[in-house]
Amino acid sequence: MICTLCPRMCAAERNSEEGKGYCGMGSTAVVSRMAPHMWEEPCISGSRGCGTVFFGGCSLGCVYCQNHDISHEKRGKRMADEELAERIRALEATGVHNIAFVTGTHFVPNVLHALSIYRPQVPVVWNTGGYETVETIKMLEGAVDIYLPDLKLYSQRLGKVLCNAPDYFEKATAAILEMQRQTGEAQYDENGLMKRGTIIRHLVLPGCTGDSLKVLEWIHENLPAATPVSIMRQYTPMPFCTVRGLDRRVTDSEYARVVDRAVDLGLHALIQEKEAAEAEYIPDFDLR
Numbered sequence: 555m556i557c558t559l560c561p562r563m564c565a566a567e568r569n570s571e572e573g574k575g576y577c578g579m580g581s582t583a584v585v586s587r588m589a590p591h592m593w594e595e596p597c598i599s600g601s602r603g604c605g606t607v608f609f610g611g612c613s614l615g616c617v618y619c620q621n622h623d624i625s626h627e628k629r630g631k632r633m634a635d636e637e638l639a640e641r642i643r644a645l646e647a648t649g650v651h652n653i654a655f656v657t658g659t660h661f662v663p664n665v666l667h668a669l670s671i672y673r674p675q676v677p678v679v680w681n682t683g684g685y686e687t688v689e690t691i692k693m694l695e696g697a698v699d700i701y702l703p704d705l706k707l708y709s710q711r712l713g714k715v716l717c718n719a720p721d722y723f724e725k726a727t728a729a730i731l732e733m734q735r736q737t738g739e740a741q742y743d744e745n746g747l748m749k750r751g752t753i754i755r756h757l758v759l760p761g762c763t764g765d766s767l768k769v770l771e772w773i774h775e776n777l778p779a780a781t782p783v784s785i786m787r788q789y790t791p792m793p794f795c796t797v798r799g800l801d802r803r804v805t806d807s808e809y810a811r812v813v814d815r816a817v818d819l820g821l822h823a824l825i826q827e828k829e830a831a832e833a834e835y836i837p838d839f840d841l842r
């Protein structure tokens with residue numbers, strides 16, 4: 555295949571084994587982990603967890619990535635779409651509340667093919683770093699019930715330094731508007747679990763709260779007030795990240811500054827307790 559799935563627009567050849575694009579991934583899905591995952595927002599994790607499908611590789615590649623093993627090192631098992639469909643069926647049978655694809659942009663055709671073979675009865679979640687094209691999100695219309703995009707950064711400079719994507723904010727916001735158009739306002743079942751909707755995630759980074767406030771202001775101006783905005787504080791410095799200032803956790807006052815602004819703007823903010831942020835969020839990518 556010649557790939558233009560993400561805003562990198564490599565137009566690179568990807569064969570079943572390998573790819574020559576920015577993400578370096580071939581056209582066969584690489585799956586790092588499929589298992590119930592309890593540490594997402596309560597309205598999707600519920601009591602039995604999300605049925606997460608973590609893919610290997612990433613077309614964004616943030617320098618501080620919290621899942622470096624799979625995103626940068628591309629750890630995982632190559633899996634035919636038919637096997638992916640069967641494993642989705644088995645994962646659903648464990649009782650999870652949804653099937654959540656994590657960082658699957660470079661494998662959209664595989665996900666759509668697998669869902670055409672087996673469509674779970676529970677909602678399908680698309681968990682993404684936000685760096686998507688509108689065209690690719692349109693391909694997911696009808697297949698995805700809940701979008702869970704990051705809106706990581708506002709400034710072009712940070713986009714360049716942290717993700718080699720100065721157009722991150724421009725691309726992510728256009729994609730989020732398309733996600734919101736598809737899902738409409740959030741809908742919940744009688745237990746408060748989301749059935750359909752878009753949840754925006756924003757990870758507060760040390761020393762970058764000014765950028766966070768710009769992100770919140772865009773959400774306030776462009777999305778319905780009921781849109782859940784998950785403000786995360788679990789940033790953990792990674793040994794491979796050498797960007798100055800990213801070598802520490804977020805302080806209480808930094809997190810409070812961002813949350814206070816979300817409250818001032820009247821956003822439907824989902825706030826993370828400090829204790830929860832220090833729990834183990836990063837699964838072992840043991841190919842389970």
Ligand code: SF4
Pocket residue numbers: 557558559560561562563564565566568573574575576577578579613659660
């Ligand atoms: S998904 Fe990979 S190959 Fe395709 S455009 Fe993006 S970076 Fe390039």
